[in-house]
Amino acid sequence: MLGIVGQGQFAQVYCAVYRRTGRLVAIKQVRHAKEKFSQEAAIHKRLDHPNIVKCHTASSQRLILDYSESGTLRSQLATTFSPLLTPGYLSFSIIKTIIADILQGLDYLHHHGIVHSDLKPENILLTRASPSRLVATISDFGCAHFLDQPNQSTTDIGSPFYAAPERFDGHSSIASDLYSVGVMLYELLVGDRPFSGTPQQLYQAHHAHSLSFPATLSASAQQLLLTALHKEPKHRFSSAIEMLSAFQALEFSSIKATVASSSNVATITFCQRPKPLTVDGITAPVDALIPLPQGCGIVSANSLHILTRKEKLISIARFRQSCWISVSPTGRWFVALPKTNKRKVRGMIGKLYQSGHKWSRAITPTGRLMTSLLSNLIQVIAIDARYFLQIRTAEEATRTYIECFTRRGQFIGELRINQTISQIVPTAMPYQLLALGTTSTDTPVALLINLKPFQVRTLYLPFTPLRIHPLAWGYLIVGSEKILLLDHTLQPVTWLKGLPNSRVIASLDNRRLLLANHATRPSLSVSDTSTLNLGLIF
Template identity: 30%
Template structure:
């Protein structure tokens, strides 16, 4: 009799974090070490020679600005490349964020990219697909670090002085050097792509746009136009990097890197800060109701959330609903002071608090978009000295960690059904975090900052709906609060 054994993967997949040209990228955790990794899935039909080429490139490249490959993982549907996880997402994620990036940050990231490319070029490897989506970001105590990834279409050459012929072209036309469109490639191709990326970071858009055919004609024939808002030293670097002829560009990635460092030294960065968030003010809302103007004048608006149809404002013990379509204003007077508003897919969660002698009474109110806006009684009441909570955006569960009235060190971890606010799992003791974050239907994130005798560390642990904590990672700095990415929780 033949017995078939089911292979158990060394990694637990937590969610998809990207879609490459030839495969998907997943966020996973090692079952043995508890460390986070990225798994690039390569389907069964993926050509073995391409698979081995990318694997050999990654194994041979060891550099702080290149994503490291840890090995191979086989599974029932194909193969995985096991790579470092970039907790900061991609450069595209950062560029799409609704805030202004500082000039210092932009230049530092480009310097990182060029440092990684210089190492690849020394190993006779041409990346051939430099773009924001292929730049991963990691976080240190004082800065972002950019790392080059996805060597799936990289070219390996033994002679860096001559252009090589290829069979057609693959890559991203928006960032592609002119010679790539007729099958030639050299190290100068990567420098051209970095020039496009630098242009986009400086100006906010690429120099050329349109369909692939339009982009090809623009890269081959159209000269770039750089606004006067770009400093002259950087303007000269962009122009040289985007020369149509490869020999007119920078001789190497190191030469371009040094030019940016010289330009950076000439520029002034006094008082320049990276803007992480853009704020919406009450004056941005074009409501004409005198009633609303009275509310805004008399009360301090300290909470606000909005969805496609309504804006919800919190003011002391009042909850205000503004309809974007009808300009209608509705107000609910709550018995307790308003603490927080959490937007959900089918409604929102309101937390109110009432102070008492030794602890506070916390009240959760669940409002559905499908029922009229009216005063409702609290659906859930918790007594605690302090409380952290997170509601899943899709409206499935609510996680709370509360400090008991006694002087016990541990707190109580509970999971509730979000729509009924009935308890799903009995309390479980755990340390008290600084924040709970819902990531998806299955997982959340707990943040534990620790400061002891000058030693600073923040521990991040995943948890699931069964109240089980999964070992995560730590950072050598104190984090009080994180803001999840609405489109990519991981």
């Protein structure tokens, strides 16, 4: 069990992995309403479609389902389509694939005599099939029913934001599901839902209020939405396939959603001159700065040092050859593996004490560990008190593998991301990584990767990033001319100007930044960020 993914009124959903196969699955565990859950299990047993979440095992209390690491459409709306970072419009190619997947899955449901009755972004799961392709699947059949067994409840209507007018009166049909898809399409194209308010206000709006559209939305897109969101079911699209055909006829150039630009993010100028520190014993460029309980680990290709909170530099270990080096978040141990294409080499596992490094054990890479070292390795990360990760890219560079090993070098398992990654670092949050990558169309993205449970959130960036730096209170995305500060949810806080050029940046504590650079020789400096007046952070 990797952790809980989400929970609702009647059930909890967990992320788990089959030990024998390494396959990720979602476990939906019912807490109440077992009779209703039995109906959901019965419906799942009838379904087999690529755009409907696959059920492997169903019982009266538990469902074993396919796992979707990219979360829900709702979580993607908060990051991928962040209105503060998009270039004035949402990617129609992404919208097109998501809506097409939903309608194809819905067509399959309707042909099998099933009405979903609760379509909303929270119930649309996303999986990244390739760097540029998100696959949408329909999930959560708790409100679903068979066409020959209509649901006439006026309380169990699903989300009122996405409910068709007749759903409030206890009626549901194929047309009701298409109305819900229309609301989601409106939200994707316009950037907001057509109606908002209390349940009573939503009742009035869905029944009587007309739609409003931004001037930038084409006439053809407006007409499609007017049909999908018609108050009378008989005047909507007659089927999911009919709606899909009308949607696919829209041209890319005719779609432009009105969202704010990145200029809405404030800019703060960094004026303070950092205080330089001594760098005795550091001879190679600093590759990483790792925040630790005792200070900050300073990693170069051939050495490991620790800068204490009192700004004292302690030498921990030196190596004869270039190594991948990482220190555990607890500051208790480190791993060093050689950067080499030779097979007969040794690495080191070392234990750390307050005064430095006093114990070590050689580790001889064999099997999977050796294979990873000889492949396209991009990072080694000590993730907790017992395990370290090796992150490598596939030869075709469209997939990234996160492989887990014990401190003795025993392979435990792997996670896969269908995304090109160029840089990846641990964050201040346990079992969380931050990465930079690109899509197949070379669009830069930032990836927030949670390992327990496994979830990947994607943020499309409006500029080309050079480096990423996780801090105690957010993330720095550094470009050639821009520096963007994000909070822990990937939402933009501010643009930074005047920050000294640095190879690596990390938090020494909640207010001080440690900066490492390498012009003609390594340099370290400390800067106090409390003068930046970042009220959202401190």
